[in-house]
Amino acid sequence: MRAIILAGGKGVRLAPLTAVIPKPLVPIGGMPVLEIVIRQLKANGFHRITLAVGYLADLIKAYFQDGSRWGVKIDYSFEAKPLGTAGPLGLIDGLNETFLVMNADILTNMNYHDLIGYHREQGCVATIGAFERQVQIDLGVIVTDGHQRIKDYIEKPTQSYLVSMGVYIFEPKALELLPDKGYMDFPDLVKRLLEADLPVGYSPFSGYWLDIGRHEDYYEAAEEFEQLREKFGV
DSSP, X not given: OEEEEEEOOOOGGGTTGGGTSOGGGSEETTEEHHHHHHHHHHHTTOOEEEEEEOTTHHHHHHHHTTSGGGTSEEEEEEOXXXXXXXXXXXXXXXXXXXXXXXXXSXXXXXXXXXXXXXXXXXXXXXXXXXXXXXXXXXXXXXXXXXXXXXXXXXXXXXXXXXXXXXXXXXXXXXXXXXXXXXXXXXXXXXXXXXXXXXXXXEEEEOSOEEEOOSHHHHHHHHHHHHHHGGGGTO
């Protein structure tokens, strides 16, 4: 099986740390977060991995090289200018079978092999890994009746949202809706698939997941990884 890891962003939310190293190389548990991801993919049966790189690409290439150290084959796709989250897929050759795409900066114990199995069972052209995230609003929320009257007043409520984990399974047909080597983000690609009446599914996940794009999430991940290391299989 083949995986594409998106590792080309500038990681502006983690600045100034990412001014000198690319976000995929920030350390978690004594190793780059991208190394954790690669180790997990190998354990889930992925043997060919393409790193879509851009910002500080040479540092990523110098560390991971051809992937033989981890028992996988790593190749690289370079974007000379930012192409969004989905656009880089248009530069990659050989995506002729079901493939996985994921961000390089997530910490999770998801079983990627099972995700592909679920995707195939559902018969979708795309499947999104989904996580239920609780979001607290740190304000008093006013509920109105639409006629300048208050129906309720809720202090700092918590709402639940089903969010994308940054893990996707695609069939090659989805690539037909990408612009020709142009910019596109995943939400726009998904909307195009829906407009074309192609089936897009989601796979709910209730294990551990954290996007480490922000400083507070990065510090949380670094602390929790040491406590839960066995769960991540590395």
